[in-house]
Amino acid sequence: MRHYHPRVDVTHRYRYVPADFVKHLMGTTLVVAVLTAVLSGVFHEPVRPALKINTYATTHPKEFLTVALGDLNGTGTIANYGPPYNHGTGSVQDFVQKWIGVIHPVYPREDFVLKPLGYAAHLNPGLAPALKQFTHASSAQQRRWEKAFGGSLKQARVQGSQVLLPSGAYGPVGTMMQGLLELGQSGLMAGALNRSPADYQFDNQNALLFLQGSPLHNAAKKLELEGNQWGIIHEERAPYPGPWWMTIVTAIYQIPFIANASAADALALGSGMVIFLVLMLAPWIPGINRLPRLLGVHRVIWRKFYATHQPDPVDISHSS
């Protein structure tokens, strides 16, 4: 148990001078108000338009189909993610994640492809038979169609916003995927993905998860926003300042050992937390708690006071 000397580092040994705090606080608030009002007037705030599914489906139709095929055949990142979305294993970093369980269930095959196609089939009657044929086929047959479609998609040519597929043994999957592409381009896909059971939309989860792989990553890479590009602290429109207060965590992500680990996020955020604890517990950490006296910056902070009162400050208290 530490104790403080009752007469060291106490304020009542010093002279008090009158201070007008109302004026002081009004002053600082006015400074910040004027500063921010001017900055906003002159520079506004940076805005980078959102990536919309319909824009993406129109400008990158082939990539759109590649993403959708990954969702259908279960090779996509979200299809394999694991908790909290499903029972995959692809993105499970540690046991806590597993322990939390599937609390935001997402099954891309159904949620990103088959259900949206079910909605689209109401508007595009041609889709209904294909969908029926697909869902009634054996899973082995479904796999063969998906595989054949994947092969043809690689050979496909893009003409404007169309994808021209060579023919192949992909059965109904060709019709289905072209239907999904149309749905994507129509602007209705986000609505088909974000379905709240209460019919009130507050949640963008599934539309974002649909885009989260190559669509968002490729866009982010161009803007140097990826994790290994110091992306966390970049504002997408230089020279605007980004969230620079996360510099330390961002720096941790640049360490190859952490960046390449399969539990990269758990490691980076965990190390960030350790650094924070060092800061928080600095008053008790021997060495660090004496640093301020040794560094002597306090001579600048209290320059006026030392100049008039005490030329030779020392420190004997236990904590510093």
Add this chain to the structure above:
Amino acid sequence: MNWTAYIRQKMGVLFSMDTWLPTELPEYAMGLMYTLGSLTASSFVILVLSGIIMAANGPQWWTISSIGFYLRGIHFWAVQAFFFFMILHLLRVFFSGAWRGGRERTWMLGTLALLVAIPTAFTGYLMRGDFYSQWNAVQSKDGLNALGFAWLNPLNAGQMYGLHVVVMPIILGTIIAIHIAFIRIKGVVPPYPSHEELEEILNKEVP
């Protein structure tokens, strides 16, 4: 003391005029160095005020109306000011060894304010509704999921909105208020004493 009386007493200090608007200060606690904490607090006030106006107008307003967009700019730059002044303030109190004399709690609450301010700002970035929001939402989910915080779903704009405009500011505001109350209760840390002064203090033993 029973707990109701204890709460009464603590609340009395927390909400007193003397805590918030003192009329005198120690002579060494003057100048710009001692204004950094207030500038941080004032930035928080501007954040809350601009935030209230935006919240009152609903989540689309700040992207589609020019007044809303202007307020959003104020809010954005006030965040920059908030962290800028906070870090300068942190440096000032660190180099003062301001945890001396039983002021560790003040320091810890300050660091806690810094820690809580980060997710407060982060949830705000998710409210922009632009590419930056989309990207941060999908990127942060992996870390949250891995650390067992999957119930915080950055892809759920409604949940993030509630956290950003109500939950986080209340937590942060409370931490700041207690931080300031502690400073006032203990008084700002005095300069490092001189040899002569120390000798004088320590040799004049109380019986």
